[in-house]
Amino acid sequence: MVQRQREGEIRPDRRGWSLRSYMALFMVVLLAVAAVAAFSVRFMTELDARQAAVADTNFAAEKAAALLKSGFDQINDLSIPLSKDPSIGQLFADPTKCKLGYAPLGAFKTGRMDLVRLDGSVVCSSSKAAAPGGASPYNSQSWLSATAPIVVAPVLDPVTGGQVVVISYPIAGKGALVWFLDLVPIGPFLASEFGSGTHSLEFLITGENNQAVIARSIDSAQWVGKKLSAAPSASTSSNAGSPDLNDTNRIYGASIRNAAGWHLYVGADEAEALAVADLSANRFLVIILIGVGAMSLVVWVAYRRVAEPVRRLSLVMRGSTAEQPASVAVGAGAREVTDLAEDFDKLMATITHEEADRLATEEKVADSERNYRSLFESNPQPMWLYDIHTLAFLRVNDAAIARYGYSRDEFLAMTVKDIRRPENVPKFLQLTAHPPAFAKTGPWTHLMKDGSTLEVLVTSHAVSFGEKEARFVMAEDLTESQRLELELHQSQARAEASAALNRAKDEMVSLVSHEMRTPLASIVGFTELLTTREVTPEQRKEYLSVMLQEGHRLTALINDFLDLRRIEGGHMTMSFAPADIGALIKRVVEVFGKSGRSVVTARLADHLPLVRADSDSIFRVVANLLSNARKYSPNGGAIVVSAASVDGMVEISVQDQGLGIPADALSHLFQKFYRIDTADRRAIRGTGLGLAISKNIVEAHGGTIGARSAGPGLGSLFYFTLPVGREQSRAGDVLVVEDDSGFAHLLQAELATREISSVWAADAETAEQLLAKNGARAVVLDLLLPGLSGEAFLQRLRETYGPSIPVVVITLKDLELSENLALQQLGVTGVLRKGPGISGAAADLIENALAAQLVAR
Amino acid sequence: MTIVRRRTPPVLQILRTVLIADDEPSMRLLVHATIESDDYAVVEAADGAEAWAMVQKHKPSLVLLDVQMPERTGIEVLRSIKADPNLNATKVILLTSKAQESDVEAGLIAGADFYLTKPFSPLDLLTRVEEALQL
Numbered sequence: 001m002v003q004r005q006r007e008g009e010i011r012p013d014r015r016g017w018s019l020r021s022y023m024a025l026f027m028v029v030l031l032a033v034a035a036v037a038a039f040s041v042r043f044m045t046e047l048d049a050r051q052a053a054v055a056d057t058n059f060a061a062e063k064a065a066a067l068l069k070s071g072f073d074q075i076n077d078l079s080i081p082l083s084k085d086p087s088i089g090q091l092f093a094d095p096t097k098c099k100l101g102y103a104p105l106g107a108f109k110t111g112r113m114d115l116v117r118l119d120g121s122v123v124c125s126s127s128k129a130a131a132p133g134g135a136s137p138y139n140s141q142s143w144l145s146a147t148a149p150i151v152v153a154p155v156l157d158p159v160t161g162g163q164v165v166v167i168s169y170p171i172a173g174k175g176a177l178v179w180f181l182d183l184v185p186i187g188p189f190l191a192s193e194f195g196s197g198t199h200s201l202e203f204l205i206t207g208e209n210n211q212a213v214i215a216r217s218i219d220s221a222q223w224v225g226k227k228l229s230a231a232p233s234a235s236t237s238s239n240a241g242s243p244d245l246n247d248t249n250r251i252y253g254a255s256i257r258n259a260a261g262w263h264l265y266v267g268a269d270e271a272e273a274l275a276v277a278d279l280s281a282n283r284f285l286v287i288i289l290i291g292v293g294a295m296s297l298v299v300w301v302a303y304r305r306v307a308e309p310v311r312r313l314s315l316v317m318r319g320s321t322a323e324q325p326a327s328v329a330v331g332a333g334a335r336e337v338t339d340l341a342e343d344f345d346k347l348m349a350t351i352t353h354e355e356a357d358r359l360a361t362e363e364k365v366a367d368s369e370r371n372y373r374s375l376f377e378s379n380p381q382p383m384w385l386y387d388i389h390t391l392a393f394l395r396v397n398d399a400a401i402a403r404y405g406y407s408r409d410e411f412l413a414m415t416v417k418d419i420r421r422p423e424n425v426p427k428f429l430q431l432t433a434h435p436p437a438f439a440k441t442g443p444w445t446h447l448m449k450d451g452s453t454l455e456v457l458v459t460s461h462a463v464s465f466g467e468k469e470a471r472f473v474m475a476e477d478l479t480e481s482q483r484l485e486l487e488l489h490q491s492q493a494r495a496e497a498s499a500a501l502n503r504a505k506d507e508m509v510s511l512v513s514h515e516m517r518t519p520l521a522s523i524v525g526f527t528e529l530l531t532t533r534e535v536t537p538e539q540r541k542e543y544l545s546v547m548l549q550e551g552h553r554l555t556a557l558i559n560d561f562l563d564l565r566r567i568e569g570g571h572m573t574m575s576f577a578p579a580d581i582g583a584l585i586k587r588v589v590e591v592f593g594k595s596g597r598s599v600v601t602a603r604l605a606d607h608l609p610l611v612r613a614d615s616d617s618i619f620r621v622v623a624n625l626l627s628n629a630r631k632y633s634p635n636g637g638a639i640v641v642s643a644a645s646v647d648g649m650v651e652i653s654v655q656d657q658g659l660g661i662p663a664d665a666l667s668h669l670f671q672k673f674y675r676i677d678t679a680d681r682r683a684i685r686g687t688g689l690g691l692a693i694s695k696n697i698v699e700a701h702g703g704t705i706g707a708r709s710a711g712p713g714l715g716s717l718f719y720f721t722l723p724v725g726r727e728q729s730r731a732g733d734v735l736v737v738e739d740d741s742g743f744a745h746l747l748q749a750e751l752a753t754r755e756i757s758s759v760w761a762a763d764a765e766t767a768e769q770l771l772a773k774n775g776a777r778a779v780v781l782d783l784l785l786p787g788l789s790g791e792a793f794l795q796r797l798r799e800t801y802g803p804s805i806p807v808v809v810i811t812l813k814d815l816e817l818s819e820n821l822a823l824q825q826l827g828v829t830g831v832l833r834k835g836p837g838i839s840g841a842a843a844d845l846i847e848n849a850l851a852a853q854l855v856a857r
Numbered sequence: 858m859t860i861v862r863r864r865t866p867p868v869l870q871i872l873r874t875v876l877i878a879d880d881e882p883s884m885r886l887l888v889h890a891t892i893e894s895d896d897y898a899v900v901e902a903a904d905g906a907e908a909w910a911m912v913q914k915h916k917p918s919l920v921l922l923d924v925q926m927p928e929r930t931g932i933e934v935l936r937s938i939k940a941d942p943n944l945n946a947t948k949v950i951l952l953t954s955k956a957q958e959s960d961v962e963a964g965l966i967a968g969a970d971f972y973l974t975k976p977f978s979p980l981d982l983l984t985r986v987e988e989a990l991q992l
Contacts, residue, residue, distance in 0.1 A: 517954040521976035677927035
């Protein structure tokens with residue numbers, strides 16, 4: 001029985017081998033493994049090389065067979081319909097009508113195609129070599145008597161004397177369509193298709209029963225047509241090589257037999273394949289040798305640096321006691337061993353000095369707290385601590401008291417909000433809601449006790465102050481150099497923004513020049529054709545109409561583009577005035593709704609408020625949306641233009657039942673030149689700018705524009721909003737009814753110099769609504785208005801409000817006598833013809849009429 | 858290669874084919890009118906996908922290819938042509954409306970035989986077509 005040993009003691013029978021023995025055993029195993037690896041690698045690489053060569057040949061054979069088949073297929077596709085065509089007899093009758101050409105077909109790079117009579121003479125040929133007329137070069141050739149399409153190879157071409165494959169398609173009772181395809185280039189072509197590769201490949205094609213060579217990639221001219229005694233043997237299970245026609249050993253894959261009975265062999269050079277395998281095996285051997293050498297070195301060093309020092313350490317420690325500490329000081333040795341020795345020394349030293357160290361540390365802590373406190377209290381920069389929840393000051397230093405003028409007690413009774421201007425407090429609270437651990441912010445304006453202000457940069461840190469979460473703040477006066485730096489930053493930001501704007505402009509110019517090139521190319525091209533060629537009158541008409549259409553397209557593009565630049569650049573002035581959007585929509589429908597397949601209806605909510613709008617621009621937006629709805633409804637369908645009040649705005653929408661819009665395109669619709677490219681839209685033309693222009697106009701009005709669609713084929717809805725006119729509630733002395741915004745403004749200015757207030761309406765419908773709401777003391781009326789005419793408006797004014805309101809009429813044309821009389825009967829104060837200075841005259845007339853009204857009262 | 862019947866009485870001809878691919882009808886008309894000839898047949902395609910289908914069907918000797926087309930761009934069609942060993946006899950002339958060097962380079966690297974920038978001279982185009990077909 002073995003007795004249980006106490007912990008820490010080592011049983012003598014478990015002492016084990018010495019480190020030296022382990023190292024020796026390790027070296028023996030290492031060498032054995034290396035030897036086995038070297039031998040098996042040599043064996044495996046050779047096996048791999050043979051398999052790779054077979055795989056290469058099989059792959060090349062498949063590809064080469066496909067190239068051959070592609071050639072045969074193309075010849076069949078071309079020849080069978082032609083040889084069976086009933087009208088081919090006419091070519092035999094009249095050879096001058098026959099034109100033949102030859103282009104490379106799969107693996108057949110060169111050759112020719114002849115139409116041959118039964119007697120062997122040529123009707124026509126794609127090559128000059130087999131010229132028609134003359135003797136019958138193919139007389140008594142065997143393939144000429146075949147009744148079905150036939151492939152014969154190799155054949156000595158009677159015309160050129162070269163080796164060819166003959167493919168003959170008989171034409172019943174007449175002759176045959178015959179292809180003569182050169183055999184010599186086929187082998188080299190197949191080889192070139194697969195490059196030189198790792199193993200130089202041999203391509204060999206033999207006829208039925210392997211009787212003769214049809215094509216060979218090596219020494220092609222010498223071998224094509226040669227009779228063969230035996231075919232190359234396919235690879236065996238061990239992938240061993242066999243001699244080829246030149247007695248070079250080759251590894252052959254499986255042969256392929258095609259429809260014409262040809263056999264295709266591909267063989268890889270055996271010696272070359274094995275040379276590669278040898279090379280890689282040798283490289284591997286070198287790596288193994290280097291590995292074994294390196295491992296031996298490591299083992300030797302480890303032995304030297306571990307075993308020796310451990311032995312010495314153990315000797316010294318046996319002689320050491322607590323009263324008489326011995327220093328081990330082992331010199332060179334592994335790091336673990338050196339560490340062990342040093343730890344032993346340190347343990348001894350620590351036990352001796354521990355108490356002295358503890359006293360010294362306490363002294364240092366007290367010292368450092370004194371230092372920090374004085375750093376805060378006597379720092380020349382104002383500093384404070386505040387509670388981040390209550391914002392109350394917790395500590396302030398002397399510099400802060402001196403700089404801000406508050407006493408310490410005053411400070412501690414305030415919060416940090418109190419030293420900021422009231423208008424800056426929201427921004428400050430926002431910033432401190434989620435304070436970062438460290439922040440440098442500013443410039444801030446701080447208030448001092450005497451009411452004057454201070455520009456500071458603020459550095460702050462999160463700290464804890466006893467139990468509270470606090471923030472330490474240091475305020476730094478903004479120096480002149482910092483101020484300059486801030487300004488520099490701002491001006492750099494402005495410069496970057498302007499550079500970005502310039503880049504956008506450059507991109508725009510390149511986009512526009514691209515869009516213009518297509519119509520321009522048509523116009524320039526057809527002009528050159530017309531000036532350099534004889535053309536028929538019909539062609540001339542067709543070309544000219546395309547040129548006209550492309551010219552219109554170019555014009556529309558330039559106009560739209562210039563308009564867009566004007567609006568985007570803020571150069572287009574909008575004349576905002578109250579406008580009756582319902583009347584405007586009716587006018588658009590009147591002008592653009594009649595022609596075409598779609599039925600356009602306006603659906604207007606009752607009692608629409610007047611909107612604030614530039615009537616001409618909004619007319620254009622509605623017209624653009626309506627024109628798009630019609631263009632993208634090629635099959636017709638109802639189009640509804642509607643308007644309704646929504647949330648204090650008026651929403652105008654155009655709904656169609658046309659092609660609809662894919663969901664992913666909706667967000668891009670309003671970009672310049674964006675087009676949805678699908679087949680059903682290709683014929684629909686446009687400049688690609690209409691919606692971009694509309695978007696700019698609507699946004700200049702303070703409205704929004706957008707589109708919705710359930711998807712392709714389900715129609716689409718475009719909508720935009722306009723703000724309700726604020727001027728509605730304002731009454732003016734004079735109502736100016738005038739569609740020309742420039743003249744209206746002039747007139748209003750003239751009235752204003754006479755201290756007469758006025759309200760402008762761009763059409764009669766708007767004017768009627770303004771009158772009904774606010775009334776007017778006098779009216780200036782242009783006769784020529786969009787929608788309801790001036791005369792009709794005047795008629796209705798008199799019917800509703802009686803003869804008391806003075807009306808001054810402005811006309812563009814000379815009036816007939818009868819028209820003048822009709823106006824007089826309606827009690828107009830004056831009729832003025834539009835021209836220079838007429839606004840002043842109209843204002844004078846109004847002023848007089850208003851004065852007369854006062855006298856009359 | 859394709860077989861086309863033209864005029865009366867019917868005469869059989871084996872003719873080479875030229876494909877025009879452009880999404881603008883006016884450009885197709887212009888190019889067609891310019892290169893119209895008895896020496897080859899002309900077919901048209903109105904986008905990149907149709908162009909590739911026509912290339913596979915007709916195996917044209919020459920393709921006049923617009924660069925900016927819907928479905929597949931001209932460059933994509935060009936790459937497909939150059940990647941197909943059955944089409945190694947097909948030549949390509951690019952028609953581009955971008956005058957930027959990089960696009961032209963991309964086209965030539967993809968294997969175009971020549972390029973013309975819109976607007977181009979029809980006579981120049983005809984010369985290039987005849988060169989490409991070695992007429």
